[in-house]
Amino acid sequence: MTRTASILAVGSELLGTTRVDTNSLxxxxxxxxxxxxVVRKACVVDGWDDLLAELxxxxxxxxxLCVTGGLGPTEDDRTKExxxxxxxxxxxxxxxxLQRLRERFQRRGREMPEVNxxxxxxxxxxxxxxxxxxxxxxxxxxxEGKTIVLLPGPPAEMKGxxxxxVLPHLTRGGAPPGxxxxxxxxxxxxxxxxxxxxxxxxxxxRGHDVTILAVAPGEVQLHFAARGTPGEAGGELDVLxxxxxxxxxxxxxxxxxxxxxGVVGTLLAGSGLTLALAESCTGGMVASRITDVAxxxxxxxxxxxxxxxxxxxxxxxxxxxxxxxxxxxxxxVAREMAEGVRLRFGTTVGVGVTGIAGPxxxxxxxxxxxxxxxxxxxxxxxxxxxxxxxxxxxxVRRWTTSxxxxxxxxxxxxxxxxx
Amino acid sequence: MTRTASILAVGSELLGTTRVDTNSLxxxxxxxxxxxxVVRKACVVDGWDDLLAELxxxxxxxxxLCVTGGLGPTEDDRTKExxxxxxxxxxxxxxxxLQRLRERFQRRGREMPEVNxxxxxxxxxxxxxxxxxxxxxxxxxxxEGKTIVLLPGPPAEMKGxxxxxVLPHLTRGGAPPGxxxxxxxxxxxxxxxxxxxxxxxxxxxRGHDVTILAVAPGEVQLHFAARGTPGEAGGELDVLxxxxxxxxxxxxxxxxxxxxxGVVGTLLAGSGLTLALAESCTGGMVASRITDVAxxxxxxxxxxxxxxxxxxxxxxxxxxxxxxxxxxxxxxVAREMAEGVRLRFGTTVGVGVTGIAGPxxxxxxxxxxxxxxxxxxxxxxxxxxxxxxxxxxxxVRRWTTSxxxxxxxxxxxxxxxxx
Numbered sequence: 050m051t052r053t054a055s056i057l058a059v060g061s062e063l064l065g066t067t068r069v070d071t072n073s074l075x076x077x078x079x080x081x082x083x084x085x086x087v088v089r090k091a092c093v094v095d096g097w098d099d100l101l102a103e104l105x106x107x108x109x110x111x112x113x114l115c116v117t118g119g120l121g122p123t124e125d126d127r128t129k130e131x132x133x134x135x136x137x138x139x140x141x142x143x144x145x146x147l148q149r150l151r152e153r154f155q156r157r158g159r160e161m162p163e164v165n166x167x168x169x170x171x172x173x174x175x176x177x178x179x180x181x182x183x184x185x186x187x188x189x190x191x192x193e194g195k196t197i198v199l200l201p202g203p204p205a206e207m208k209g210x211x212x213x214x215v216l217p218h219l220t221r222g223g224a225p226p227g228x229x230x231x232x233x234x235x236x237x238x239x240x241x242x243x244x245x246x247x248x249x250x251x252x253x254x255r256g257h258d259v260t261i262l263a264v265a266p267g268e269v270q271l272h273f274a275a276r277g278t279p280g281e282a283g284g285e286l287d288v289l290x291x292x293x294x295x296x297x298x299x300x301x302x303x304x305x306x307x308x309x310x311g312v313v314g315t316l317l318a319g320s321g322l323t324l325a326l327a328e329s330c331t332g333g334m335v336a337s338r339i340t341d342v343a344x345x346x347x348x349x350x351x352x353x354x355x356x357x358x359x360x361x362x363x364x365x366x367x368x369x370x371x372x373x374x375x376x377x378x379x380x381x382v383a384r385e386m387a388e389g390v391r392l393r394f395g396t397t398v399g400v401g402v403t404g405i406a407g408p409x410x411x412x413x414x415x416x417x418x419x420x421x422x423x424x425x426x427x428x429x430x431x432x433x434x435x436x437x438x439x440x441x442x443x444x445v446r447r448w449t450t451s452x453x454x455x456x457x458x459x460x461x462x463x464x465x466x467x468x
Numbered sequence: 469m470t471r472t473a474s475i476l477a478v479g480s481e482l483l484g485t486t487r488v489d490t491n492s493l494x495x496x497x498x499x500x501x502x503x504x505x506v507v508r509k510a511c512v513v514d515g516w517d518d519l520l521a522e523l524x525x526x527x528x529x530x531x532x533l534c535v536t537g538g539l540g541p542t543e544d545d546r547t548k549e550x551x552x553x554x555x556x557x558x559x560x561x562x563x564x565x566l567q568r569l570r571e572r573f574q575r576r577g578r579e580m581p582e583v584n585x586x587x588x589x590x591x592x593x594x595x596x597x598x599x600x601x602x603x604x605x606x607x608x609x610x611x612e613g614k615t616i617v618l619l620p621g622p623p624a625e626m627k628g629x630x631x632x633x634v635l636p637h638l639t640r641g642g643a644p645p646g647x648x649x650x651x652x653x654x655x656x657x658x659x660x661x662x663x664x665x666x667x668x669x670x671x672x673x674r675g676h677d678v679t680i681l682a683v684a685p686g687e688v689q690l691h692f693a694a695r696g697t698p699g700e701a702g703g704e705l706d707v708l709x710x711x712x713x714x715x716x717x718x719x720x721x722x723x724x725x726x727x728x729x730g731v732v733g734t735l736l737a738g739s740g741l742t743l744a745l746a747e748s749c750t751g752g753m754v755a756s757r758i759t760d761v762a763x764x765x766x767x768x769x770x771x772x773x774x775x776x777x778x779x780x781x782x783x784x785x786x787x788x789x790x791x792x793x794x795x796x797x798x799x800x801v802a803r804e805m806a807e808g809v810r811l812r813f814g815t816t817v818g819v820g821v822t823g824i825a826g827p828x829x830x831x832x833x834x835x836x837x838x839x840x841x842x843x844x845x846x847x848x849x850x851x852x853x854x855x856x857x858x859x860x861x862x863x864v865r866r867w868t869t870s871x872x873x874x875x876x877x878x879x880x881x882x883x884x885x886x887x
Contacts, residue, residue, distance in 0.1 A: 332759025340751025
């Protein structure tokens with residue numbers, strides 16, 4: 050039996066041109082994990098008739114309905130009132146909730162505005178779901194074989210009320226088997242190349258949806274899932290993951306919340322090496338990603354952004370003759386930048402990046418997207434890669450940062466194997 | 469008369485945990501501009517019964533329904549079939565569309581797969597809306613006083629078909645008055661401060677919705693709109709904008725698509741000055757933003773990311789005595805970084821940034837979020853600002869980049885006034 054659910058987000062602000070409902074992504078993941086599939090979701094303005102029609106239709110589509118938003122204190126907040134009207138139930142003021150509301154305001158040194166009192170009104174027969182992060186509690190109502198869950202709109206409150214109030218209710222008889230997701234991350238291979246590498250794996254494991262997503266320039270993700278209890282599904286996902294890892298090889302760098310900069314950071318921290326970066330076309334983006342990681346000061350010493358040729362020479366010691374002979378975007382300059390920044394910043398590893406991000410500056414020999422990445426280490430190791438990247442300025446720059454991080458990672462991994 | 473619309477996005481991939489329907493944001497803006505308000509939107513899996521129920525309900529809620537997705541060649545693509553079934557109309561194969569499809573494939577050196585032939589099936593009585601960017605044309609069907617528009621799912625195709633096929637149809641009698649939006653951008657003031665400054669303005673101009681959004685750390689946006697023809701609304705928006713500008717003052721830096729780094733770049737390019745950056749806690753993020761702008765090499769020479777103290781001294785010439793006496797996160801060090809990077813990189817302006825981004829490294833005197841930004845120019849100008857920023861590492865870092873860019877902008881504006 051697959052159970053199904055419908056999600057409804059209430060609020061005119063969700064029908065404008067800037068905001069999307071992201072609460073439904075969280076709810077979908079949580080519901081899938083306990084075997085409930087979301088078959089539709091909607092956003093509706095806070096008009097009374099619109100709200101009633103939408104609630105009423107949603108209940109015809111799935112036995113579980115999660116509603117977010119419209120539980121606040123203002124006149125536009127009428128989700129609770131609409132559900133009560135639809136079910137023909139009364140709203141009853143709950144003195145205990147009212148008291149807690151007043152106390153909440155008092156703790157912040159304010160008196161409760163009278164409009165907030167309506168947040169203490171409970172739909173007859175509903176279970177009140179406490180909200181530790183805000184004033185609006187959630188509600189769970191069962192009627193005519195359907196379950197309606199009302200959740201506050203602010204994401205932190207919605208997540209808290211769902212985890213603490215709704216999930217325990219939906220899993221009363223023990224956690225049912227559900228859909229458990231896993232994400233593997235790949236750097237430096239295109240979508241179609243990853244597809245080719247992993248096809249034999251997912252063809253051997255029929256029944257698993259595998260999605261390949263190009264999430265950022267230079268990075269591709271493999272999304273897959275397994276059904277079952279967390280234990281069963283986890284075991285299956287481990288088998289799939291192992292097979293994907295051997296199919297994709299070293300380009301597969303991480304899983305779920307891991308980032309490329311985080312993985313590189315862990316390897317650097319473990320190696321005891323120190324890093325300096327010399328960037329031209331990426332203009333500091335590689336350093337930004339490295340320093341996104343808390344604790345990166347343990348291995349990252351610093352870097353130079355050398356946009357003008359004169360500072361490539363003066364700050365990094367790139368030979369003016371090399372610049373003259375090969376141009377700023379060349380293997381030779383990238384190599385001298387890597388070694389130069391390593392020496393000037395006194396580190397064991399240096400990386401140099403130079404390229405043409407566009408939109409201008411391309412030539413026939415060196416079109417926009419031409420990038421050179423080089424690595425130089427104190428032990429004499431040298432690496433170099435030339436790329437011709439597709440896309441616009443932002444895409445070329447972002448892709449180059451991933452290529453630079455991937456080079457550091459690749460070198461550290463090989464070095465580790467030699468030890 | 470306010471006309472209303474409903475939007476439906478079809479596709480099981482929109483009911484997962486990663487993708488949201490963003491097509492509806494574009495459609496909402498386009499419809500608002502011609503006086504049509506979107507009152508609801510929904511996403512539905514591609515099951516036949518689900519699709520029929522959803523289409524049928526949507527038509528009860530508004531006279532215009534825009535459907536995106538489900539026009540592709542696969543078995544899961546059944547939007548057209550469902551609309552035909554709902555209206556009791558036939559699907560008729562159109563030989564001209566079929567021919568164009570075959571030619572499209574031929575131009576790419578491939579034969580058309582037979583499954584694609586169904587993309588040439590037209591709902592009886594529908595207007596075919598050509599798609600220059602993909603294989604699936606759009607359709608416009610009128611029935612029982614309702615208008616149903618079917619658009620392909622890929623955003624570029626959806627936008628093209630809407631602009632070229634739907635908009636001309638909806639505005640046949642001339643562009644009706646609609647809602648026209650404008651965005652103003654503010655740096656360095658909090659949401660509540662902006663609210664306080666602009667309240668007198670929007671209270672004086674009743675009838676305009678004004679929304680204040682904190683879109684990124686350190687940056688706040690004012691969204692507002694006016695109704696009317698493009699000319700009328702534009703005039704009203706200009707009046708509002710002028711009043712907002714004088715209420716907010718110089719912190720208001722841009723409008724609509726303008727970015728802070730773009731505005732700073734334009735000012736720098738116009739001034740003939742050159743810039744170098746010295747960054748510690750932001751780790752290259754200020755340089756990243758400066759170099760996001762195409763053509764930034766005209767004024768940006770380069771920068772140093774000096775994470776370790778020793779490179780603050782060796783690369784920038786910050787005095788070890790200053791570092792010892794005041795610590796790396798201090799006004800004195802920020803000032804020496806700014807002047808040092810200016811001298812070492814040979815520019816007319818230098819900016820230095822040092823701070824504690826966290827999560828570790830805070831003390832009682834210098835809590836996490838403490839940041840110093842300084843500017844030094846060849847004409848002897850000096851600026852310094854100390855901030856104590858809220859939020860996590862990412863937020864402190866991002867906010868600091870905006871503060872640094874705002875300092876450059878503020879100094880350039882004052883300098884311009886003195887000239």
